[in-house]
Amino acid sequence: MIDPAAPGFWPGLFQVLLVGTGETLYMVGVAVLFTVLVGLPLGVLLVGTERGGLFEAPFGYRPLGRVINRVLEFIVNLGRSVPFIILMVALIPFTRLVVGTFIGSTAAIVPLAVVAIPFFARMVEIAIKEVDSGLIEAAESLGATRWQIVAKVLVPESLSTLILGLSTTVTSIINFSAMVGTVAGGGLGQVAIQYGYQRYSTIHMVAVIILIFIIVMMLQGLATWLARRFSHRTRPARSRVAVPPAI
Amino acid sequence: MISVKHVFKTFGSGAAATTALDDVSLEVARGEIFGVIGQSGAGKSTLIRVINLLERPSSGTVTVDGEELTRLSPDQLRLARRKIGMVFQHFNLLAGRTAQGNVELGLEIVGVSGAERRRRSLEILDLVGLADKAGAYPAELSGGQKQRVGIARALAGNPKILLSDEATSALDPETTRSILDLVKTINVQLGLTVLLITHEMDVVKRVCDSAAMLENGRILEQGSIVSLLSTPGSRLVHELFPLGEIAPHPGNTVIEITFSGGSADRPVIAQLARTYGLDVSILGAAVETIGGNQAGRTRLELPGTPLANAAPIADLRGQGLLVEIVGDGAVVEGSRA
Ligand SMILES: Nc1ncnc2c1ncn2[C@@H]1O[C@H](COP(=O)(O)OP(=O)(O)OP(=O)(O)O)[C@@H](O)[C@H]1O
Numbered sequence: 001m002i003d004p005a006a007p008g009f010w011p012g013l014f015q016v017l018l019v020g021t022g023e024t025l026y027m028v029g030v031a032v033l034f035t036v037l038v039g040l041p042l043g044v045l046l047v048g049t050e051r052g053g054l055f056e057a058p059f060g061y062r063p064l065g066r067v068i069n070r071v072l073e074f075i076v077n078l079g080r081s082v083p084f085i086i087l088m089v090a091l092i093p094f095t096r097l098v099v100g101t102f103i104g105s106t107a108a109i110v111p112l113a114v115v116a117i118p119f120f121a122r123m124v125e126i127a128i129k130e131v132d133s134g135l136i137e138a139a140e141s142l143g144a145t146r147w148q149i150v151a152k153v154l155v156p157e158s159l160s161t162l163i164l165g166l167s168t169t170v171t172s173i174i175n176f177s178a179m180v181g182t183v184a185g186g187g188l189g190q191v192a193i194q195y196g197y198q199r200y201s202t203i204h205m206v207a208v209i210i211l212i213f214i215i216v217m218m219l220q221g222l223a224t225w226l227a228r229r230f231s232h233r234t235r236p237a238r239s240r241v242a243v244p245p246a247i
Numbered sequence: 248m249i250s251v252k253h254v255f256k257t258f259g260s261g262a263a264a265t266t267a268l269d270d271v272s273l274e275v276a277r278g279e280i281f282g283v284i285g286q287s288g289a290g291k292s293t294l295i296r297v298i299n300l301l302e303r304p305s306s307g308t309v310t311v312d313g314e315e316l317t318r319l320s321p322d323q324l325r326l327a328r329r330k331i332g333m334v335f336q337h338f339n340l341l342a343g344r345t346a347q348g349n350v351e352l353g354l355e356i357v358g359v360s361g362a363e364r365r366r367r368s369l370e371i372l373d374l375v376g377l378a379d380k381a382g383a384y385p386a387e388l389s390g391g392q393k394q395r396v397g398i399a400r401a402l403a404g405n406p407k408i409l410l411s412d413e414a415t416s417a418l419d420p421e422t423t424r425s426i427l428d429l430v431k432t433i434n435v436q437l438g439l440t441v442l443l444i445t446h447e448m449d450v451v452k453r454v455c456d457s458a459a460m461l462e463n464g465r466i467l468e469q470g471s472i473v474s475l476l477s478t479p480g481s482r483l484v485h486e487l488f489p490l491g492e493i494a495p496h497p498g499n500t501v502i503e504i505t506f507s508g509g510s511a512d513r514p515v516i517a518q519l520a521r522t523y524g525l526d527v528s529i530l531g532a533a534v535e536t537i538g539g540n541q542a543g544r545t546r547l548e549l550p551g552t553p554l555a556n557a558a559p560i561a562d563l564r565g566q567g568l569l570v571e572i573v574g575d576g577a578v579v580e581g582s583r584a
């Protein structure tokens with residue numbers, strides 16, 4: 001039990017929270033980077049290799065497209081269905097292979113990215129399916145290659161939805177990053193477990209909850225702002241502020 | 248310029264199969280505006296999409312500017328498509344790009360560099376009358392303005408052919424006229440061949456040099472408007488100049504005269520009345536200016552049986568007019584002048 005009245009409690013709390021926040025942001029940040037790098041192409045391929053999709057017949061082979069689609073579907077479904085805590089443990093040999101250890105924030109990035117990639121890929125799939133097929137035809141009629149269609153039509157036209165999807169993904173990565181803390185992955189999750197739970201410091205617990213809440217709120221706010229910024233679907237809102245009557 | 252030969256297109260298979268195009272052959276000459284008309288579901292969109300192979304025909308060949316598209320590899324086809332601009336009914340503009348950005352899309356695809364792209368896109372936007380809207384997003388444009396952007400995008404890459412699928416059917420009559428005038432201007436100024444799909448006869452009247460009529464996936468008639476005007480019983484001409492229902496006139500003769508070019512200016516009816524002393528009643532008339540010439544149809548009622556009116560009818564035909572004798576609700580006899 002930690003005594004809040006003891007000397008050095010508040011500076012200690014501050015120090016622990018600062019380090020924890022830093023670790024959380026690091027884990028989440030790098031995991032998000034990998035999630036986007038892998039999840040975006042994965043999502044595009046998920047849609048593209050479907051019947052009638054852009055990559056229905058890669059290299060002119062229709063069966064190849066079908067096989068790729070089945071395999072990706074399988075991987076994504078697998079990734080989405082295994083509970084995180086089990087995935088994390090099951091990935092330990094792999095994590096050790098990649099990072100060299102399975103303890104600490106860097107090691108935690110591996111299971112975080114692995115769980116977030118299929119999640120984000122589904123979000124990408126949904127966003128891209130929303131793009132009007134007429135736009136793809138318009139690009140095709142201009143002689144666009146498949147990659148040009150992805151880069152100039154599919155991704156830019158679904159950008160707002162992608163941003164909102166990414167924000168949801170990041171929120172769940174933050175969520176999972178706290179769980180990583182329980183197995184010595186560092187970050188705010190570990191602070192909550194070590195101090196809040198094992199040493200009964202309610203103040204630590206509350207501080208962690210508030211910090212995570214603030215991070216998620218800021219993230220959502222940023223995502224909403226960006227999504228609106230990139231959406232040109234509606235006419236810009238006219239100013240609704242009435243001119244005050246002259247007195 | 249465009250040659251479609253024996254094209255079939257079937258969607259689905261087995262019992263659920265629909266034949267959208269049934270042995271369609273079509274010839275569009277260089278520099279003309281060719282209109283395809285037909286009712287909803289006739290296969291018009293399928294036909295136009297087959298021409299740039301957005302839809303691959305089940306069989307048959309499509310040749311554009313001497314190149315048989317149906318034989319090209321995917322890469323060759325992409326290059327060939329750059330010669331064919333397409334305008335869509337629902338505009339299909341990228342919502343995330345400005346008018347200028349949309350026009351630049353085609354140029355980016357072809358690999359035109361930044362400065363040249365800006366110059367060219369502004370030039371084309373100016374041509375379609377949208378220079379002042381270059382920075383506007385599609386959501387900030389009216390339907391007519393969006394379609395102008397669509398046309399500008401299709402033209403940016405200097406195509407030889409413009410395909411237009413119901414480009415005006417989402418627009419009001421006045422905007423339709425201004426868009427059609429634009430198409431005509433482009434056709435004349437840039438020497439562009441235009442194939443347009445429409446279900447509005449007014450569109451054909453206003454801009455087309457030639458037309459084809461599509462029904463249930465088959466071409467019923469095709470040819471230049473002038474030649475169709477002298478084709479007896481032409482469905483296209485009847486729809487271009489609708490005279491309405493024919494009421495029965497027992498004992499009398501109802502004839503329909505189609506005139507075009509020089510014959511339009513002569514006082515045919517007055518002459519008929521004078522020469523034969525006939526009480527001619529005009530039951531209906533439709534006159535339009537097509538390709539700068541007056542053309543139209545008139546429905547007349549002559550007293551007496553067709554046999555009794557043989558002489559005046561022969562006289563009219565002798566003047567180079569297309570005369571069809573109409574019975575109770577149908578053309579019963581037609582013959583070439
Ligand atoms: N992708 C498709 N799959 C199945 N059937 C199709 C497809 N596209 C068109 N068809 C069918 O082909 C026929 C012709 O359709 P098409 O769109 O060419 O008609 P249209 O003349 O353009 O009609 P509208 O004036 O309503 O646009 C219709 O019976 C339609 O149901």
Ligand SMILES: [Mg+2]
Nearest residue numbers: 291292293413
């Ligand atoms: Mg159609």
